[in-house]
Amino acid sequence: MSATHTIINLPDQRTATLPKRNYINAEDGLLSWLLTGDHKRIAILYLISITFFFFIGGAFAGLIRLELLTPQPDLVASDTYNKFFSMHGIIMIFLFLVPSVPATLGNFLMPIMLGAKDLAFPKINLLSWYLYMIGGIFTLAALVLGGVDTGWTFTTPLSTHYLNTHVVTTATAIFVAGFSSIFTGLNFIVTIHRMRAPGMTWFRMPLFVWSHYAASILMVLGTPVLAISIVLVALERTIGIGVFDPTKGGDPLLFQHLFWFYSHPAVYIMILPGMGVISEVISTFSRKRVFGYTAVAFSSVAIALFGFFVWAHHMFIMGVSNYSALVFSLLTMLVAVPSAIKIFNWAFTLQKGSITFETPMLYAFGFLGLFTIGGMTGVFLGALGMDIHLTETYFIVAHFHFVMVGGMLMAFLAGIHFWWPKMTGRMYPESLSKLAAVTTFIGFNLTFLPQFILGYLGMPRRYHAYPPEFQVLNVLSTAGATVLGVGYMLPLLYLGWSLKYGAIAGNNPWQATGLEWQIQSPPLTENFIETPIVDHEAYDYEWLAHKTEQEVTTVG
């Protein structure tokens, strides 16, 4: 890409240096990281640990796809296969997707975007990372001790009475990791309410903050219900209480209700922060304020609110009453609308912009396409009669991978690339990263589009062996997974490389308007030298141009 195509505004490379004092070199030694209260350092800790678990979960995904290359159960035994998909689900959901954007990018950026020096409770923030790690260690322990084969949904009475694997260990892991998530959400809500800089009114906040606010509400109110249902499962396994056990008079559907009361809002916990990233990226590379700022902001809150009313759509064929199936299906249709609003607003942000196509923007475009498919296939599943045929098949697998991987992971990568210069002070290699973005997009579609067809054919999920007529599509899917794997390895390599060899980024390589771009990269430990006073709306590019002009006149 030649310079005319981009807005990258790098300092002169011969003279450029990283700022002498920044949060990375403020203190030395491992302990200074492990005991830090600095939200930026905690974000980096999270980034490292999340990446670690992502690749473990990814390895399991690879093994699953490898096994499904042939219809016969030939690579591993059935028990092993069941452990593969259980570990894949548990690690990816509780240790990657839920904390991914909030705990890394959110942690790093939220205080800066609000003009604060730190999150409201730095120690609780650190505690939340430790809880995450304890959860992670328990998960790894369950893995090393022989794995767990409940699936991530812990369906009773299977998980309570019929399995001999390390269910309690895993339950502990999820319980603890859940509290990590609660503390992150709590910290964000308090910070947003209490720590905004002077002049930073609610409707001057970046949309990234709005979407994190919505997600945090879900974390705080939803996660404890998961915690209690997991505790009851563990108690039922260990001492044999009878809350979910049908032989003792309990109702296993009650577990489903409590589990999905969290686990449906959980998908909004996962996707909402990603939506925040997309708002920032699309605005910056169109050089325009997000179209319909208030609509996008309120749609985040609407998703969070409606998100609590739709959980039983996971149970349509499980024997909920017809009446409540109707109610939940109707509400499910309503929750789809705010997502549609967001998609169209992002598309119209491009209108009359001045668009460039840096890597984060490519990922964001990928997000728009894949999330549209993911969201629309969600409507398939929310429609009662359609759900009967599609649920528990590969259609649903493809659907949530389109939302979670095609949506959330794309957004995560967009965000990582977008804020990489701010986090490290260095640029990632542009052409290589564009290659990675395109590879990911192609690989993703090749992996998951065939699964929609498989699902309509009726191939059930979590199947170790399958009828031979499904093989062609499975081979395609496995081939795509290989490409996808390469697409995810690339950023790991070149981002690592760029830590040392990347071009110096300067304060504001993208010419973006957020407060985080007005300070040095990497930022100081206390973020701002003096508390900023906000006198402009979010995404005000005229303000930015004016400010730059002034700086040039005063300095030069």
Place this chain on the structure above:
Amino acid sequence: MSEQHFHDPANITNPEHAEHHIVTPATYCMVFAGLLVGTAITVGAAYIDLGILNPVVALAIASTKAVIVILFFMHVKYQSNLIKMTVGAGFFTFLVLITMTLSDYMSRAWGLW
């Protein structure tokens, strides 16, 4: 909350802010006595057959006691609207959990199951 620290009227002063109010021991004593009386009434009411009203009365008394604790012991009466709304949000979500789940159980064609 004095003036000169804050250049920003929208942020700290309203509506999420409330003066720090110190509740007096006398109030606490009244609340304490009220709670003990409430407990006695609950136990007493349980021995009277009120039919369907028994659980209603028990829950009404418990809720009253809880509200008193929240308002006075927990100072919510003197807190900002933000805190009041937060407390409300918690009970609201709890109600969502209950009503939406009950919408299933109460309309099941199979009775219990």
Place this chain on the structure above:
Amino acid sequence: MHISPVLWQFLVKWLNASALFPAEASTIAPYTDALYFFLLLITVLGLVLVGVLVFGFSIRYRKEKHPVAIPVEGSTLLEATWTIIPLALFLIVFVWGALLYFRIYNPPTNAMNIYVVGKQWMWKAEHPGGQHEINALHVPMGRPVQLTMISQDVFHSFSIPDFRVKREVIPGRYSTVWFEATTPGTYHIFCTQYCGTQHSGMIGEVTVLSPDDYEKWTQESTSGMSLAQNGERLFASMGCNACHSGNAAARGPNLAGVYGSKLQLTNGSEVLVNDAYLRDAILNPSQHVTAGFAPIMPTYQGQISEDGLIDLVEYIKSLQSNHRVQQTLTTSQSNQAAPTTPGVKP
């Protein structure tokens, strides 16, 4: 590039054998597919719309063509448009989906009933005539078939993709699904709810036969005893007839004709007697005491298998006609005289 003919042949065969769209083998399938194609259509339209907008704007307003962005705040009209139109579409989908749901889950009254018991990891089908099948199901073409299903252990899910029907099979409670097959042939049965180690082995085949073939099949595979007859033996061997004798002075209510009737219970409620009610009344009798009777019936929880319960339910159902009532009385009398039938049916 040269491809070996063997490999080529293999590829051609492999591709030909692969499926892209499931067979439409039941009366429900066309309805489901219609909704599916409608949904597919709005998905593609939506995707094309988003694609056109994104790519159109990207080309039209890329930096080279359009160096300075023009601020636009938003548009209430547009916001309203893309709130109302998707909402309207989704509501259409909701209504359509709900209608389909009730079509799939409300069996016609003339449906023939087959029982299915799921257990780790097999399906057991029990026909009223006493035919038992493991991981297989034979059904006649052109006749509505209702499956009454229950699980002995964990959640399973009974799915026949080519019929577009699926229902969770739950421990402790009957769930039902129905279909009317339209094309003879064999189709997959899957367990779609993860149920432990051999989850993917919990598969079977449903064979749709023409009415004549089905008649032939029922003749050939009968075990000699219908479910109701098995139930009758069980009824006698458990000593049920001691109370449910049908006499005016009996300690238990008369069971003849009870199925399908409305029953007044001691707690004042009125219930419709169906399979689920009968099963629950055997296992949890104290919650289902018929008005005018004492709560003296013991529980049979843990003493009768799900198969046995099905036999009993079938038996009580068959007590509709006067002829059967007469037979029962004589059978029960003879059973009282004779030593009790050994062995509870497994």
Place this chain on the structure above:
Amino acid sequence: MALPQHRHHFETPEQQREAGTFGMWLFLLTEIMFFGGLFFAYLLYRNWYHDAFVVASNQLSIPLGATNTAVLIGSGFFMALGVWAAEVKKKGLLVLFLILTTVLGCVFLGVKYVEYHEKWEKHHIPGAHFDVSEFVNPHAYGLKEQPLAPDMAQKTQVFFSLYFAMTGMHALHMIIGIVLLFWLTWRAHRGEFSSGYVAPIENFGLYWHFVDIVWLFLFPLLYLINRHPGA
């Protein structure tokens, strides 16, 4: 303004205090939902198995339960007074009230232990050793209850499952609270809360009162389902 506990990232101590209170309340929201799941399970099964719940509930001792309620209210009362003592900067009173709070909390747990122990001896702890004979044949045990049908008697196990899950979770919160109380008392003794910095005491007070509130509901729901004979 110049409190040593004032953290740098807050502009004023006032902002810090309010942030702390707000954070604590958000945490209590999660606690509401945490217990909310249990309360819903209780609501459901109480309606399904009302007879079993009545009889099983009558196995719980009202004197012990009511005493415990009073003890816990007293503990909460002293906690509230402790907050007041901290606010008016009276160190000695604060320490005294915190100790009283702790003592009453321990008394509560002691009574709870007695109750649990009785359940253990009667085989009313759910699981492999659970025994329903007392409910099927109460007269043999000298109880005046109506006997339950065997199928309904089995459902008492659901009641005791919920009883132990709910009071157990509550007791766990009490234990955590008492550990924190020791720590706070020690800090109060060192005079950390006597200079106008009262946030830890206030926030802990919120937690302690919340635990009280849970018990205020648990007591009537578990102990007082139906105590009038003949109904």
